Amino acid sequence: xxxxxxxxxxxxxxxxxxxxxxxxxxxxxxxxxxxxxxxxxxxxxxxxxxxxxxxxxxxxxxxxxxxxxxxxxxxxxxxxxxxxxxxxxxxxxxxxxxxxxxxxxxxxxxxxxxxxxxxxxxxxxxxxxxxxxxxxxxxxxxxxxxxxxxxxxxxxxxxxxxxxxxxxxxxxxxxxxxxxxxxxxxxxxxxxxxxxxxxxxxxxxxxxxxxxxxxxxxxxxxxxxxxxxxxxxxxxxxxxxxxxxxxxxxxxxxxxxxxxxxxxxxxxxxxxxxxxxxxxxxxxxxxxxxxxxxxxxxxxxxxxxxxxxxxxxxxxxxxxxxxxxxxxxxxxxxxxxxxxxxxxxxxxxxxxxxxxxxxxxxxxxxxxxxxxxxxxxxxxxxxxxxxxxxxxxxxxxxxxxxxxxxxxxxxxxxxxxxxxxxxxxxxxxxxxxxxxxxxxxxxxxxxxxxxxxxxxxxxxxxxxxxxxxxxxxxxxxxx
Amino acid sequence: xxxxxxxxxxxxxxxxxxxxxxxxxxxxxxxxxxxxxxxxxxxxxxxxxxxxxxxxxxxxxxxxxxxxxxxxxxxxxxxxxxxxxxxxxxxxxxxxxxxxxxxxxxxxxxxxxxxxxxxxxxxxxxxxxxxxxxxxxxxxxxxxxxxxxxxxxxxxxxxxxxxxxxxxxxxxxxxxxxxxxxxxxxxxxxxxxxxxx
Ligand code: SF4
Numbered sequence: 001x002x003x004x005x006x007x008x009x010x011x012x013x014x015x016x017x018x019x020x021x022x023x024x025x026x027x028x029x030x031x032x033x034x035x036x037x038x039x040x041x042x043x044x045x046x047x048x049x050x051x052x053x054x055x056x057x058x059x060x061x062x063x064x065x066x067x068x069x070x071x072x073x074x075x076x077x078x079x080x081x082x083x084x085x086x087x088x089x090x091x092x093x094x095x096x097x098x099x100x101x102x103x104x105x106x107x108x109x110x111x112x113x114x115x116x117x118x119x120x121x122x123x124x125x126x127x128x129x130x131x132x133x134x135x136x137x138x139x140x141x142x143x144x145x146x147x148x149x150x151x152x153x154x155x156x157x158x159x160x161x162x163x164x165x166x167x168x169x170x171x172x173x174x175x176x177x178x179x180x181x182x183x184x185x186x187x188x189x190x191x192x193x194x195x196x197x198x199x200x201x202x203x204x205x206x207x208x209x210x211x212x213x214x215x216x217x218x219x220x221x222x223x224x225x226x227x228x229x230x231x232x233x234x235x236x237x238x239x240x241x242x243x244x245x246x247x248x249x250x251x252x253x254x255x256x257x258x259x260x261x262x263x264x265x266x267x268x269x270x271x272x273x274x275x276x277x278x279x280x281x282x283x284x285x286x287x288x289x290x291x292x293x294x295x296x297x298x299x300x301x302x303x304x305x306x307x308x309x310x311x312x313x314x315x316x317x318x319x320x321x322x323x324x325x326x327x328x329x330x331x332x333x334x335x336x337x338x339x340x341x342x343x344x345x346x347x348x349x350x351x352x353x354x355x356x357x358x359x360x361x362x363x364x365x366x367x368x369x370x371x372x373x374x375x376x377x378x379x380x381x382x383x384x385x386x387x388x389x390x391x392x393x394x395x396x397x398x399x400x401x402x403x404x405x406x407x408x409x410x411x412x413x414x415x416x417x418x419x420x421x422x423x424x425x426x427x428x429x430x431x432x433x434x435x436x437x438x439x440x441x442x443x444x445x446x447x448x449x450x451x452x453x454x455x456x457x458x459x460x461x462x463x464x465x466x467x468x469x470x471x472x473x474x475x476x477x478x479x
Numbered sequence: 480x481x482x483x484x485x486x487x488x489x490x491x492x493x494x495x496x497x498x499x500x501x502x503x504x505x506x507x508x509x510x511x512x513x514x515x516x517x518x519x520x521x522x523x524x525x526x527x528x529x530x531x532x533x534x535x536x537x538x539x540x541x542x543x544x545x546x547x548x549x550x551x552x553x554x555x556x557x558x559x560x561x562x563x564x565x566x567x568x569x570x571x572x573x574x575x576x577x578x579x580x581x582x583x584x585x586x587x588x589x590x591x592x593x594x595x596x597x598x599x600x601x602x603x604x605x606x607x608x609x610x611x612x613x614x615x616x617x618x619x620x621x622x623x624x625x626x627x628x629x630x631x632x633x634x635x636x637x638x639x640x641x642x643x644x645x646x647x648x649x650x651x652x653x654x655x656x657x658x659x660x661x662x663x664x665x666x667x668x669x670x671x672x673x674x675x676x
Contacts (some may be wrong), residue, residue, distance in 0.1 A: 014667075018655040022634045026652055028659050030670045038556065040511035049646070054656075058673055066509065086509035093511045104675075112676050123676045130670055137554040137578055153556035153582035155645075163649045165656060169632065171577075201496060202548035205574055235551065237577045256674035266669045301496055322546075326495070420553075422505045441500040441552060443523045 004279040006173050007240055008208045011148040011273065015131050017165055026165050030130040031147075033116040034061035034103065034157070036094040037422070038135025042158035043097040053101040054164045060125055061098045062106040063091050064115045066422050069385050069412035072108050079109055087423065101161075114388020114414040117141040117355035121225060122390055124254025128243035128270040133160055138355050138438065140231040144224035145251070146243035146273055148208075151232065171237065172282040174207040178215040180290040185472040187365065188223035189357060189436070189455035191215070192230040193295045197305035199285055204236030207283065210275060211241050215289045221250040222361040229356045230438050233302040242274040296342050296468050297440050297453040299330035304440070306342060308458065308470045314338040333442055334450050335430065342468050345452070349433035350375070350382040350409070350463040351445070352456055354419035357436035358387030362456040363395050366436075367403040369460035369474050375408035376466030382409045383425065385417040407463070421446040434462035481642040482589060485569050485612045488540035490531045491605035493598060495546030499579060502550065502558040516557055517564030542610050544601045545572040549590075550579025559586045569612045571619055571629065573598055584635045585645070589614060591629035600625060614640060 005013070017026040032055075039061070046053070053059060066087045074080055082088040091108070098105040106113040112123065117138055120126040128146035133139060135157040142149035156166060176195055196203075209231050216224070224241045231239030241247075248267050251257045258266045295305045298312040306312065315327040315338055331338060336345060352358070352366050363386065375382055384404045386392035392414055395401055401411045418425040419437040421444065427433045429448025436459050437444075440451035452468060461469040500523075507519040521532050531537050543562070549572040550558060559582040562570070569589040580590040591612060593601070597619075604610060604621035612619045612629075614636060620626035638645065664671040 015659075017659045018652055020634075022637070024634045026649060026655065028656070028663070030663075031673065037508050038554065041513050041556075044511075045646075051650075060673070084509075090509050090511055106676075125673060125676075127669065129667070135554060135556075137552065139554075151554040151578055153554055153559070153578060153585065155556060155585035156581065159646050159649065162646050163652075163656060164660075165649055165652075167634075167645060167649055169634075201551055202574055205548070205577060232552075235548065235576065255676040258669035258674070262669050266667075269667060301498075322493075322495070420500075420505045422508055439498075439500070439552060441498045443504055444500050447504070447523070 004276040006275045006279045006281060007146065007210060007242055007273050008148065008171070008173050011129055011131065012170060014129070024167050024169055027131060027168050029133050029160050029164050029166060030058060031125055031132040032059045032160050033120055033132070033134035034059060035065055035116050035134070035136065036063045036090050037065045038154050039097065039157055040090065040093045042154050042161055043101065045158040046101070046161055051162045053103060053161045056102045056104070058164065059103045061094065061103050062113050062116060062119060063094055063108055065416045065420065066090055067108045067415040068423050069415050069417045069425055072413055111389040111393065114391065115355045115358065115416055117229065118358060118387030118391065121145060121221065122254065122388060124251055124257030127257065128247060129273050133166065137232045138229050140237065140239050141225050141229035141355055143228040143231065143239040144221055144241050145247055146241055146270065148238060148240065150237040172207045174204060174209050174236065174283040174285065175212050175281040176209050176285045176287065177213040178287050178289045179213060180288050182215055182289050182292060185294055186292050187455040187457060188219060188226040190292055190295045192227045193297070193302070193305045193453065194287065194292045196230065196234045196302050198287060199234050201233060201301055201303045202235045204231065204234040207236050208238045208240060209234065209236045210281070211239060216241060217244065220361060221246060222359045225359065226356055230302070233438055243270045294455065294458055294471055296458065298334065298336060298342060299327070300333055300440055300442050302438065302440060302453060304330065308342050308468060310342055312336045312338065312340045312342065335432070343470065345468045346378065346432060347434045347462045347467055348378060348380045348431045349427050350379060350459050351418040351433055351435040351437065352459050353383070353385030353387070353417050354437035355387065356438045357456050358385060358391065360391050360394050362436065363391070363400050366456040366460040367400045369457050369471060370407040370464070371403050373407055373464050375463045378466030379408070379463055380431070382463050383412055383418065384409050385412045386414050388414050418445050420444060421449070427451070434459045434468065482568065482587060482639045483614050485541050487542065487609050488537050489542035489544055489605035489610040490537050490540050491602040492531055492543055492545045493602040496548045496551055497545055498552035499550055499555050499558040500552055503555065503561040507561070508555060508557055513560045515564065516561035520561040520565045539566055541566055541568045542612060543567050543570045544598065544605050545570060546598055547573045547595065549575050551576040554578045556582045559583045559588060563588055571601060571612070584639065587639065589631065589639060591619060591631055593619065593627050593629045597627040601627065
C-alpha cells in the first residue's frame with residue numbers, strides 16, 4: 001500500500017529537484033512574485049555575479065508596498081510623479097530591473113496592478129499544487145488555492161531568480177480543524193484571529209498549517225485567502241486549503257490559469273492533492289467554531305485577541321513578571337487601561353485594505369454595514385484601499401465606492417497603504433485605528449500608531465460608532 | 480567569511496516576540512542598498528529611556544540575547560542587514576521565526592536556539608560580563624561555570640563555518656534543475672508555463 005501523505009507532503013515530493021546529502025532539499029519554484037521592497041538588492045546581486053533570471057516567464061513583478069494611493073494619472077492619463085525621492089528611486093529601480101532582466105511587469109497605472117497577494121490569485125497566476133514564493137511574509141495567503149506558498153528574504157529572492165529553486169528542509173505539519181458552525185456576524189478574519197489567539201504567534205514555527213473541517217470547506221476563496229494570509233501571524237510559513245469545487249470554480253477562466261484540455265487535465269490532477277484519509281499530522285488543533293465571536297486585538301501582537309464584548313487584560317493577573325511587564329508595556333503603548341471594556345476604546349482612524357481584507361467580498365461586507373450611515377465625527381481619517389485595480393473596478397461597477405464615499409470614506413488606488421505605513425498613508429502617533437490589516441506591531445502603521453485588528457464589517461462599525469463596536473449591533477450583519 | 484567563535488559583550492535584551500518592524504521600521508525599507516541600516520536598528524526601542532542599545536556598557540556588542548520568537552512578522556531581510564550593520568554576529572534566543580533565522584544565516588549571522596530556561600541566566604550573565612558563543616562546540620557560555628548547548632541546522636552550521644555561498648552551491652545542480660523542468664513539462668504542463676494577462 002502506498003504511504004499515506006498530507007497535501008503538503010504531496011506538493012513537496014512533486015517539487016523535489018534533488019535531495020542533498022545533508023538532508024536539505026532543493027525544491028523547484030513554479031511561480032515567483034516580485035515587488036519593489038524586497039527585490040532591488042537581489043537584482044543587484046545577479047548583476048554583480050553576471051547571472052540572468054533563469055525563468056523570467058515564471059516571474060511576475062509589480063509595485064505595491066510603496067506606491068501612493070492617491071491618483072496615479074493626471075486628467076489626460078499621464079503618470080503623476082512620486083514626491084518622496086526615496087520611494088521614487090525604489091519604484092524606478094524595480095522598473096529598470098524588470099526591463100533589464102525581462103521580467104513581466106504591471107506598472108502602477110495598469111488595471112492589473114495591486115497587492116501581489118491579491119493579484120496572484122485573481123489572475124490565476126497562483127495554481128493548486130504549485131509552489132509559489134515572494135519576498136513577503138504574507139505569501140502564505142496563496143495557500144487558499146492549495147498552493148504551497150511562503151515568504152522569503154531578499155537573498156532567497158536572488159536564489160530563486162538565479163536558479164528557480166530554494167534549498168530548504170521539510171517542515172512539520174499541523175492541522176487546524178474547526179468543528180461546529182459559525183455564528184452570525186463572525187467572519188473569516190475572526191476565525192483566523194481566534195486561531196492565532198489559541199496557538200500564539202510562535203505556535204506554528206517550523207510548521208505548515210492545513211485548515212480542515214466543514215467550516216473551512218464552506219468558505220469562499222476570498223475567505224480562505226484571509227485565513228491563509230495570516231498563517232504567518234501564527235508563526236507558520238504556509239497555510240493550505242485542499243483544492244475543491246469552490247477552488248476550481250474560482251479559477252476557471254482566469255487569464256493566467258490553464259484553459260481547454262489543459263484545464264481538464266489540471267483539475268483531474270488537482271483533485272488528487274488532498275490529504276489522504278488517515279495521513280498523520282505532527283500536530284492537531286481542534287477549535288469549536290460556535291464559540292468564536294467577533295474579535296478585536298487589544299495589544300501589540302496579533303495573539304492579543306479578545307471578544308469585542310470583552311475587556312483588556314489586567315497585567316497583575318499574569319503569573320510571571322516577564323509576562324506582566326510585557327502586558328503593561330503593550331497596554332501603555334495602546335493607551336488602554338487594565339481591564340478597560342473594548343467597546344470603550346475610542347477610534348480616530350479606519351483603514352479598510354491590505355492583503356488580508358481588500359478583496360471584493362471584504363468591501364461588500366463593510367459596505368453592507370455602512371449603507372445609509374455616516375462616519376462618527378470622531379473619525380479623522382477613513383480610507384478604503386482596494387487590493388487591486390480589478391477589485392476597484394468591480395466595486396465601482398457594483399456602486400460600492402459610492403456607499404463608502406457617502407459614509408465619509410476616501411476611495412483610493414490599490415496598494416499596501418496604511419497596512420505598513422511606507423507610503424504617506426500613516427496613522428499619527430498616539431491615535432487609534434480600526435484596521436482590517438494583519439499586524440498591530442509597535443509602529444507598524446506609523447511611529448506611535450495604535451492598531452486594532454478587526455474584520456471589514458467590524459472596521460465599518462467602529463467608524464460609525466467612533467469607538468470599537470460590536471458589528472452584531474448593526475443591521476446588515478454578514479451571516 | 481567564516482564564523483567559529485565569538486567572544487565579548489552581549490546585549491541582554493531578553494524580550495520575546497521581537498518583531499522585524501521593531502528591528503527596522505518601514506521608513507528604512509525604501510533603500511535599494513544593504514548599507515547603513517544599523518542607524519535605524521531598534522529605533523522604536525531606543526526611544527525609551529532605559530534600553531540596552533543606548534547603554535554604553537554594551538555598545539558595539541557582537542552578541543544579542545533575546546527571548547522566544549525572535550524576528551517574527553515581516554520577511555524583510557533589512558532586519559538582518561540592520562543587525563549586521565550594527566555589528567551583531569550572533570543572536571541567542573529560545574526560538575526564531577523561520578524566515579528571520581534563514582535571513583540571518585544568509586548574512587553570516589548565527590541564530591542560535593537555546594532552551595527557554597537558559598535565557599534568564601544568559602541575560603543575567605550578559606549584564607555582568609562577556610559571553611562566548613562557540614559554533615564548533617555549539618555552546619554559549621559565560622566564564623567557567625555557565626554553559627548551555629544550542630541547536631542550529633547542520634547545513635547552515637557548515638555554511639557559516641566554511642563561509643559557503645548557497646547560490647553558487649545550487650547553481651552546481653543545474654542538470655537536476657533541467658531534468659525537473661523536463662519532467663514537469665511532460666506531466667503537469669500548466670505549471671511549466673504561466674499564462675498571460
Ligand atoms: S498589504 Fe500589508 S501585509 Fe500585505 S503585502 Fe502589503 S504590507 Fe505586507
